[in-house]
Amino acid sequence: MLKISVLTVGDELINGEMSDTNTACIARALSAYGFALRDAQSVGDVEADIEEAILGLCTRRDIVIVTGGLGPTGDDLTARAAAHALGRRLVLHDDALAQIRQFFARSGRAMHPRNEKQALLPQKATVLPNSCGTAPGFSLRQGGCDLFFLPGVPVEMEAMLHASVLPRLLERCGDLAPGRERVFKIFGLHEPKVEEIVAAAPLPEGVHIAFGVDFPLVHLKLRARGEDADTLLDRAEVPVRRALSEHIVAVGEETLAGNVARLLSASGLTLSLAESCTGGLICARLTDISGSSAFLERGAVTYANSAKADWLGVPAAVLENDGAVSEACALAMAKGMRRAAGTDLALSVTGIAGPTGGTAQKPVGTVFFALATPESEQVKGYLFHGDRNRIRTMAVCMGLEWLRRYLVGRQT
Amino acid sequence: MLKISVLTVGDELINGEMSDTNTACIARALSAYGFALRDAQSVGDVEADIEEAILGLCTRRDIVIVTGGLGPTGDDLTARAAAHALGRRLVLHDDALAQIRQFFARSGRAMHPRNEKQALLPQKATVLPNSCGTAPGFSLRQGGCDLFFLPGVPVEMEAMLHASVLPRLLERCGDLAPGRERVFKIFGLHEPKVEEIVAAAPLPEGVHIAFGVDFPLVHLKLRARGEDADTLLDRAEVPVRRALSEHIVAVGEETLAGNVARLLSASGLTLSLAESCTGGLICARLTDISGSSAFLERGAVTYANSAKADWLGVPAAVLENDGAVSEACALAMAKGMRRAAGTDLALSVTGIAGPTGGTAQKPVGTVFFALATPESEQVKGYLFHGDRNRIRTMAVCMGLEWLRRYLVGRQT
Structure with a gap:
């Protein structure tokens, strides 16, 4: 099992301005592919703290996913901290610069000279394309650890996670039978009532349930692992649908x-x-x-x-x-x-x-x-x-x- | 400046089920009293991981605030992990047991035998009262570090933070003037342009700037500390308003x-x-x-x-x-x-x-x-x-x- 950590970077995460949602988003994506997040950390926009966190993680983990601090302003310090932590020079990366230029060209805006800073990456970094923002991501290999650096903006982060990080994880692991999940969105019953109803329904062995709430909806999650996961979930879906029938207002990604x-x-x-x-x-x-x-x-x-x-x-x-x-x-x-x-x-x-x-x-x-x-x-x-x-x-x-x-x- | 860390414990925080909001809540409370959170970590309900995190933090920090894992069920492991990490025995704590019994008596419910487990705390722990739930909190002193253990339920956690943790922090620090922040929400300029404009504005010494994005708005944050913080921010606001004038579409909490x-x-x-x-x-x-x-x-x-x-x-x-x-x-x-x-x-x-x-x-x-x-x-x-x-x-x-x-x- 790969040991995976998330490190989120940004003053706003530790000064009370906002709660970190990237960790949960990454954890969900990982678990959909059968991986599990081991732990998560947040640090502010302080170079020494980012450096210390990266250094501590890269020796103990197989995969480290870092988000935030890749922007164009002076308080975006992740690339520099990563370079210091791993003993590499910071160099202007042509691919990254080309990617930033293309982004501005596509959106019909002039590129500000400060955006060039976003192409300063640690030596031997591999640039990860960002289809919806200016900040290129990058990855580094250090010993046995793969480090991925993604922007903190959730929509950009998530796109790059799926495009660049998960494929590499699957590559490292060979074929892993992914954990599967099926979500039922329920309206008009509260969580304990849903739990009681589902407990009385005959679910096949190997199907686990979990709950979430997206007010006023309750999300019932059926989970299974292994090669038969989909078959198990198909079989579980029948009694669940029968038991909750008209309360199920949407399934899966649908709202x-x-x-x-x-x-x-x-x-x-x-x-x-x-x-x-x-x-x-x-x-x-x-x-x-x-x-x-x-x-x-x-x-x-x-x-x-x-x-x-x-x-x-x-x-x-x-x-x-x-x-x-x-x-x-x-x-x-x-x-x-x-x-x-x-x-x-x-x-x-x-x-x-x-x-x-x-x-x-x-x-x-x-x-x-x-x-x-x-x-x-x-x-x-x-x-x-x-x-x-x-x-x-x-x-x-x-x-x-x-x-x-x-x-x-x-x-x- | 006290070095303060938060450690949140719970599978739900690292499996994608929910985002941690306790860290932001604690950070807001700390900053209202002039303290700053240094970093935050989340681990699952795994005894070895909780132990490792506590051990790592208590030597590097003055204050560690741990939330979660104090409940009555088998997956609540924080007290045991803390005892192991700090080399103490786990003992049945009479004050804690009395507090749990009182809670059930007050709410007119029978106490389940499993709830006794919540009174098993590390040796020499100080019990922290919980006015709105069953789980007593506790604090430990280890070397120069004060460790506080609070329940994960946000409303209980927050009440105990104010009742028991902040007073101890103020006691350790004497009177501290709070850090202040003023946020300007900017439309029509992107982040690097705002930074460039503000860099040219004559801000008084002691005022620091930071940025955030809430698409399509850029948030410019002016920060200052100490007794003159408000005066400094008042003085800083004049040139900022002059420089960004019509681009400032809202200030502070306002949208x-x-x-x-x-x-x-x-x-x-x-x-x-x-x-x-x-x-x-x-x-x-x-x-x-x-x-x-x-x-x-x-x-x-x-x-x-x-x-x-x-x-x-x-x-x-x-x-x-x-x-x-x-x-x-x-x-x-x-x-x-x-x-x-x-x-x-x-x-x-x-x-x-x-x-x-x-x-x-x-x-x-x-x-x-x-x-x-x-x-x-x-x-x-x-x-x-x-x-x-x-x-x-x-x-x-x-x-x-x-x-x-x-x-x-x-x-x-």
């Missing part, structure tokens, strides 16, 4: 919004959205997905009553008697939106996200949803708990879930 | 959207939004902020041409001749939105977020903005680079920035 978009595309139905308390978030989630213009006709964020009246034709009597946050208003919004947009489906959301605006009858967290379809209209109110952000997140998921259930129900 | 919301509230002006390629994201950012209903009348996500025509009155000729992604269309959207909503301001965005839909004349990343105000209308096109997510993020910031510049310009 709930992605699932809804896929179902909508397949159905050929068109959609419009009338949002109030979610402020355009449901629309934003769906339009995150390329191709959403095929089904999404329009969305409205009708914060003011005049907007609800003008565009959605919500009657003045409803706004006066029931109020903007009410079953009647949600229903009028969905029906009015469907009429205005001429779409097959229209979803509306109206509620009180807080922290102000709540009353005894309608406390903060009160949210009404309505869905108008060619067949009928449904409307229902919920009471969500937590702060503004949590209530809005919950409302976005519930809105998407209403769409998902309707679309799934239509198929059967 | 660009928060700044726009504050400026809008102060101005008394109302706003409506007509979004196409940003799909409701600008609206979602502004409605994140409590109180946004005071200025935001409505937003529209007009994906389909029919929506642009119906609601915004975009002329058929514009859609046919210029297309939906054009200066003429952006302008018609903003003017039509302002008229429809009856607001003081209306902002429109229309563009091609990709990955499909680009042409030679209008490649992916082409985005037009228009702002209609009581005084006039402005319109302009940009070409942004990157993937769908990056182009949308850039467009959201540029849209907010148009609003910010208009509102700032109005004040002067």
